[in-house]
Amino acid sequence: MIQRQVRENWKRPKNINQSLKTEIQINLVPTGEILSASVIKSSGNKAFDESAMSAILKVKSFEGLTMQMQLFDQHFRKFTLVFTPE
Amino acid sequence: MNIFQKFYLTFLVIFLASCSSVSTDRTNDATAISASATGAYSDGGITSNNVLYFAYDRSDINSAGRAKIRNLAKMIKDNDLSVRVEGHCDERGTREYNLALGEQRAKTVAELLIINGVPSSKISTVSYGEEKPVASGSNENSWSKNRRALVKTF
Amino acid sequence: MNFKKLFLITYLIIFFPSVSSQLRIEIKGGVEESISIAVVPMQWNLEIPQEIFIHEVIKSDLESFGEFNVLPPRNMLSLPTTKEEVFYKDWRLLGSDYLVIGNIEFTEIDQEIRVSYTIFDVVKERVIHRGSVLGPLSTLRKMGHKISDKIYARIQGIPGIFSTKIAYIDKPSKSDPNYNLMISDIDGNDSLSLFSSPQPLMSPSWSPDMQSISYVSFEEGTSRIFIQKLSNAERRGLKLEKGINSSPNWAPDGKKISAVLSKSGNPDIFIYDLELSTWLQVTNHFGIDTEPDWSPNSRNILFTSNRSGSPQLYEVNTRTKRIKRLTFEGTYNARGRYLPNGKGIIFVHRQNGVFHIATQNLRTGKIRILTDTRLDESPTVSPNGNVVLYATKDGDKDILAGITLDGKTKFVMPSLKGEAREPSWSPLID
Structure with a gap:
């Protein structure tokens, strides 16, 4: 669900190295809204990193993230998104 | 402050410092200068021009070709002529590889002239590869005409 | 709580185990779409007729290899030439991810012109590059290629080749x-x-x-x-x-x-x-x-x-x-x-x-x-x-x-x- 929302908003640059990988840490509030996002492991390609960041920015808030508070705190308050082209 | 603004702030902290850039470039109107070949080689003084044909990707000569070269050799010796053998290819395959193949064709003919008594000092060879076709067109009819060696005497 | 959603979340957790307790979610693929960019006709401050339009040079450069989709001026809601005139919302509405504006003027040197330009990231609502190209008036096309190179490098992360x-x-x-x-x-x-x-x-x-x-x-x-x-x-x-x-x-x-x-x-x-x-x-x-x-x-x-x-x-x-x-x-x-x-x-x-x-x-x-x-x-x-x-x-x-x-x-x-x-x-x- 999170995957789908991010992937749908992710426009990555064409003609780029297929082995790039960017890790972005996300802080959420229980409503699904994104508090902050930061690159914790850069791919080395700024354009690629930024395209991933843009995808998160476009999502703004994850829909359908209703769950028990305990489960949310455990897994979704802070988590990492790993972006790879293939 | 709504959540989006907060987000935006975090974002600014992460990116703004490192990302916006400034540049100054220059262009110039330097254009390259042209030149042309002066006194380039031409076929002046050639008295005869005989052609031998080859199979695709081959540089060997069939028996009819050998007979032709025997007669040519006799004519060259009788008239004490000099010979220039040019090797050519069809367009298939890469240009530089064809240049090498054209040289093999020219050398095959030169060797047969020497075997038939023409002194090697009277013979020069050159390959033009696929650069000087006599027939245009990407078909076997054109290709077979282009796979050739020219024996030019002067 | 909806059962289906719970299932999905559990699935994610099982599928992407992490060394720490922190959840890792992999995003693979994404849409490899042409990047939408708007290149606004640049303000021409020279008292001579304009023959080469730099935004057209840039458009044709960026569209050469299918990586960019350049918005034609007729579809633009406004034609800003300064940062103050840029309303990100308009460009977001048009689906542009990036925006380029600029102006062209003479410098103190005879026949020399300066093209100043700014590249905006519409999604992030910020300036990502400000640049200028200086050169003789006769090199306007070359200047366009230089700007295309900068745009390409800034957005794609690898050098542009339009000046080669x-x-x-x-x-x-x-x-x-x-x-x-x-x-x-x-x-x-x-x-x-x-x-x-x-x-x-x-x-x-x-x-x-x-x-x-x-x-x-x-x-x-x-x-x-x-x-x-x-x-x-x-x-x-x-x-x-x-x-x-x-x-x-x-x-x-x-x-x-x-x-x-x-x-x-x-x-x-x-x-x-x-x-x-x-x-x-x-x-x-x-x-x-x-x-x-x-x-x-x-x-x-x-x-x-x-x-x-x-x-x-x-x-x-x-x-x-x-x-x-x-x-x-x-x-x-x-x-x-x-x-x-x-x-x-x-x-x-x-x-x-x-x-x-x-x-x-x-x-x-x-x-x-x-x-x-x-x-x-x-x-x-x-x-x-x-x-x-x-x-x-x-x-x-x-x-x-x-x-x-x-x-x-x-x-x-x-x-x-x-x-x-x-x-x-x-x-x-x-």
């Missing part, structure tokens, strides 16, 4: 009985003959500093390698040897040229020292060795050899002279060129009697055929490693065509007069 040049050979035609060594922009504009001869010209190759071109000329009745300076047309013939003198290719340091000589009786690879004017033999085999290309790290030379019975690509270490065969698939693999990162090669590959351009990964040995026309040859790679230009046929006509290395975008090189062959892509310069 192509060298190629133009064969004789009804209007011109000569062979011509040509250079032009990569879009075919601003073409110029560097050298003209009634005898064949072949194999142009750029010096790494982009100041000179080496090529083969038959003007003396035999093949000979020449170096010509672009700035003053000064020509220098390399020491002529008996037989073939051909296939020049510069070393990355610009001090040596690898080439083919057949003075030993058959074509072998040699290195010419431009300071000493001497030839040094690198390969020595009774078959055909030809078409050398220097590796980007200058350690190896790629070449074609028929030593196995059919033309295949090999690599020779210039120091140890050790030779390694690289291609094994098919019976014709020739005229190889390294990719700029040195990790792969492109070459001519014959399949069912038809010649295509193919690429091979040097680590895995896997080959991929890029083109589907039939007499494709002379591939040359853009210095940023993204695009291949090659010679092919349109009917009986020689044309240049291109394809991105991912195989997704194809194009025919536009606005070239005459018949072009043997393209050679220049290096990147500032």
